Amino acid sequence: MSAPLRIAAFASGRGSNLEAVLENIKAGKLNAKVVVVISNRSKAGVLQVAGQWGIPAFHISQIQFEDKDEFATHLLKVLTEYETQLVVLAGYLKKMPLEIVRAFKNKILNIHPALLPSFGGKGLYGHLVHEAVLEYGCKISGATVHLVDDEYDTGAPIVQRCVPVKEGDTAETLAARVLQVEHQIFSEAIQLFAEGKVEIEGRRVRILSK
Ligand code: GAR
Numbered sequence: 682m683s684a685p686l687r688i689a690a691f692a693s694g695r696g697s698n699l700e701a702v703l704e705n706i707k708a709g710k711l712n713a714k715v716v717v718v719i720s721n722r723s724k725a726g727v728l729q730v731a732g733q734w735g736i737p738a739f740h741i742s743q744i745q746f747e748d749k750d751e752f753a754t755h756l757l758k759v760l761t762e763y764e765t766q767l768v769v770l771a772g773y774l775k776k777m778p779l780e781i782v783r784a785f786k787n788k789i790l791n792i793h794p795a796l797l798p799s800f801g802g803k804g805l806y807g808h809l810v811h812e813a814v815l816e817y818g819c820k821i822s823g824a825t826v827h828l829v830d831d832e833y834d835t836g837a838p839i840v841q842r843c844v845p846v847k848e849g850d851t852a853e854t855l856a857a858r859v860l861q862v863e864h865q866i867f868s869e870a871i872q873l874f875a876e877g878k879v880e881i882e883g884r885r886v887r888i889l890s891k
Pocket residue numbers: 692693694695696697698699771772773774792793794805806807810860863
């Protein structure tokens with residue numbers, strides 16, 4: 682087996698998606714190593730998750746820097762120091778600086794709690810997504826793992842999976858159903874990269890069956 686894929690995770694919240702990845706690594710389902718965790722929020726649960734798993738974790742927010750360039754330079758330095766091969770956004774609610782998107786072209790994944798391109802974009806995150814899905818009257822929802830480009834939620838999809846919207850669903854019950862699927866497909870998508878099975882041609886992400 683090849684060396685584990687070195688992953689840097691960015692997150693803003695409780696970190697259940699990161700935990701699912703760590704559990705899958707532990708269970709031998711994922712040939713990866715989370716080498717560093719970065720959060721824009723000092724009190725984010727994800728920093729505690731990282732601590733419990735013995736992973737170096739940092740609170741790095743743009744407001745700690747003079748300007749965007751300094752922020753991006755610092756992030757790039759940390760990613761380089763930890764010899765990052767893949768960046769995963771596990772509930773990161775900030776836009777990735779362009780310098781990072783360019784330096785890690787086609788090597789940044791985001792998980793979104795809906796079937797993109799529906800219910801994505803700036804301002805649509807977390808529970809707001811599920812409220813919008815219910816408001817629209819959708820019969821299905823789901824989750825998307827996609828490549829990160831210059832905009833919010835517009836990069837090419839890698840893995841998508843549906844869940845039903847059920848009678849009487851609230852944003853909470855729908856979120857819980859979608860989250861189960863998120864915990865599966867995030868690791869699946871990462872493992873495709875670990876196995877070198879992803880070929881990218883424009884917006885098409887081809888999954889090789891080698
Ligand atoms: C997840 O549902 C993720 O899809 C969502 O934030 C939640 C983080 O939960 N991300 C977005 O909405 C990004 N647009 P977690 O902290 O338990 O992993």
